[in-house]
Amino acid sequence: MRASLIQFEVRPDDPVAARRERAAELVRRQRGSDLVVLPELWPVGAFAYESFAAEAESLDGPTAAAMAAAARDAGVWLHAGSVVERAADGTLYNTSLVFSPSGELAAAYRKIHRFGFDKGEAVLMGAGAEPVTVRLPDTTLGLATCYDLRFPELFRALVDAGAQVFVVPAGWPERRRDHWTLLARARAVENQAYVLACGTAGTHAGVGQAGHSVVVDPWGEVVAQAGAGEEVLVADLDPARVGKVREDFPALKDRVLR
Numbered sequence: 627m628r629a630s631l632i633q634f635e636v637r638p639d640d641p642v643a644a645r646r647e648r649a650a651e652l653v654r655r656q657r658g659s660d661l662v663v664l665p666e667l668w669p670v671g672a673f674a675y676e677s678f679a680a681e682a683e684s685l686d687g688p689t690a691a692a693m694a695a696a697a698r699d700a701g702v703w704l705h706a707g708s709v710v711e712r713a714a715d716g717t718l719y720n721t722s723l724v725f726s727p728s729g730e731l732a733a734a735y736r737k738i739h740r741f742g743f744d745k746g747e748a749v750l751m752g753a754g755a756e757p758v759t760v761r762l763p764d765t766t767l768g769l770a771t772c773y774d775l776r777f778p779e780l781f782r783a784l785v786d787a788g789a790q791v792f793v794v795p796a797g798w799p800e801r802r803r804d805h806w807t808l809l810a811r812a813r814a815v816e817n818q819a820y821v822l823a824c825g826t827a828g829t830h831a832g833v834g835q836a837g838h839s840v841v842v843d844p845w846g847e848v849v850a851q852a853g854a855g856e857e858v859l860v861a862d863l864d865p866a867r868v869g870k871v872r873e874d875f876p877a878l879k880d881r882v883l884r
């Protein structure tokens with residue numbers, strides 16, 4: 627199973643429409659992959675708080691439409707990263723979208739742990755409530771977004787729901803890059819699952835981005851890792867390896883607290 631992580635650069639001077647077109651074109655170029663992943667809030671920028679309300683869209687808005695078409699054109703499963711969703715009651719959410727190769731919306735996940743403490747996303751957005759998994763032909767994805775990576779209980783809930791591959795779009799800051807790789811590996815080791823962690827490149831809203839998207843296998847080994855700039859990171863996953871690691875070293879069976 628081939629995964630392509632598009633470590634997109636949110637260029638501050640690009641209008642949202644241009645970012646959308648560029649991202650769609652990058653997805654189309656991944657024909658031959660099974661799963662393509664984009665990062666968190668790439669249409670607006672994860673730290674461009676002042677633009678969240680103006681750029682919010684519904685789940686059949688322009689980004690969803692462009693991503694559905696790109697998934698269909700490329701014939702891939704597409705985790706399209708996240709958008710600022712405006713729900714019917716006006717609440718904003720940081721919502722990840724997954725499309726099937728025929729362009730159907732297969733899943734939407736509202737980020738549960740909002741980042742910013744007393745500002746930014748934490749005050750501008752509502753919190754999601756439901757862990758989300760997505761069944762693919764060969765595996766099951768578990769969805770998490772950026773700051774969620776710090777909350778192992780979410781990943782355990784996803785494992786209990788059958789997840790074998792965690793997909794984590796992010797806009798992780800350069801300042802905490804060490805945490806990014808460390809936490810991605812920790813979530814892989816403790817859950818004996820693949821982690822596909824796809825961040826952004828460049829600087830937007832004055833926040834330098836970590837890049838260094840990473841694919842970690844169920845033993846915690848780094849299979850592939852990007853550099854700092856815009857890049858497509860390609861890695862081959864063996865879905866059978868999850869079952870093999872869980873069978874050979876059955877630590878998940880020794881859980882006591884649920």
Ligand SMILES: O=C(O)CCC(=O)C(=O)O
Pocket residue numbers: 672740741771772773774776797798799802805
């Ligand atoms: O947890 C972190 O260090 C980064 C989190 C973050 O930037 C986010 O969730 O948008």
